[in-house]
Amino acid sequence: EIVLTQSPGTLSLSPGERATLFCRASQSVSSSDLAWYQQKPGQAPRLLIYGASSRATGIPDRISGSGSGTDFTLTISRLEPEDFAVYYCQQYGSSYTFGQGTKLEIK
Amino acid sequence: QVQLVQSGAEVVKPGASVKVSCKASGYTFTSYFMHWVRQAPGQGLEWVGIINPNSGSTSYPQNFQGRVTMTRDTPTSTVYLEVSSLRSEDTAVYYCAKAIHGRLDYWGQGTLVTVSS
Numbered sequence: 124e125i126v127l128t129q130s131p132g133t134l135s136l137s138p139g140e141r142a143t144l145f146c147r148a149s150q151s152v153s154s155s156d157l158a159w160y161q162q163k164p165g166q167a168p169r170l171l172i173y174g175a176s177s178r179a180t181g182i183p184d185r186i187s188g189s190g191s192g193t194d195f196t197l198t199i200s201r202l203e204p205e206d207f208a209v210y211y212c213q214q215y216g217s218s219y220t221f222g223q224g225t226k227l228e229i230k
Numbered sequence: 231q232v233q234l235v236q237s238g239a240e241v242v243k244p245g246a247s248v249k250v251s252c253k254a255s256g257y258t259f260t261s262y263f264m265h266w267v268r269q270a271p272g273q274g275l276e277w278v279g280i281i282n283p284n285s286g287s288t289s290y291p292q293n294f295q296g297r298v299t300m301t302r303d304t305p306t307s308t309v310y311l312e313v314s315s316l317r318s319e320d321t322a323v324y325y326c327a328k329a330i331h332g333r334l335d336y337w338g339q340g341t342l343v344t345v346s347s
Contacts (some may be wrong), residue, residue: 124291126275137299151344156331156332158333160275160334163277167337168275168325169337173331173333174333179333179335195335211274213275213333215331217290218277218289219265219273219277219291221267221275221276221277223274224274
């Protein structure tokens, strides 16, 4: 099973700042089959990024993904108030697993 | 528009079973796999399994094999998740999610299952 480790556990930033979230896989993720989801309290997760770097429908271009192999990054270039949430990475190249999440909170 | 509507919250006793439904609309039901994902209170996301609505074939991770059963009813575009031998650690919100090429692009609203005596 591919284990995904996200860092940091919590990220405290202010609106307008840049956020960088990391996801490391225990073995190479095939074909960059990696997605990122955003979850707000009391809501279902929402797909942000798939294929490591492709934005899902309706996702603004200030949110971007990058990486390959075992190291992946989610970047939010200028934080808006609605971006403060929990973020999960997921790999779907070899069965399916999720990272433990990164909480992005307002500083 | 794509919608996944799940059944309501359940309170069940330890050792019992629960069956949760997820009714799909707005797309061709048999063309996309459906996943189930759960989230214990204050915890992260955990993959529970996948069903092919066209063939009915399923796949579950090892830690759920023997306790989880996924089925579908094609005429009503509904998938079901049954979890048996429930214990307190199974208390969670259970989500169904439509998949496209492995990624989960639409999610149900979630069903809270509480295991309590």
